[in-house]
Amino acid sequence: MKEYLPKVFVSPITKKIDNDQEVFMGSNKSDKSVSEVLDSLFTSDSYTFRRKFEIRTNKEVITTSIISRQGNKLLTLDNRYIDILDIISIKEISSR
16 A cells, blocks of 8 residues: 655745854853852862962952851951952962
């Protein structure tokens, strides 16, 4: 028994197709937010008070070690409280 399939209409493509370029808007941003950096610091196996950090805030640049996070503030080794909302970036300088 022979079965015939119906013919299919093929629409011609008249424009250039580059939808992969139009849809994908990737980013090479490798900077983490301050909260992500703090979360990774406090969940790591090493102690944060043994490492020196450069903390940039809205007002100043502080080079110190971080002891703990208490609410919305960081307690540093030199007995300072730094408001987390004022922090722009945190970079590790060295390990002791």
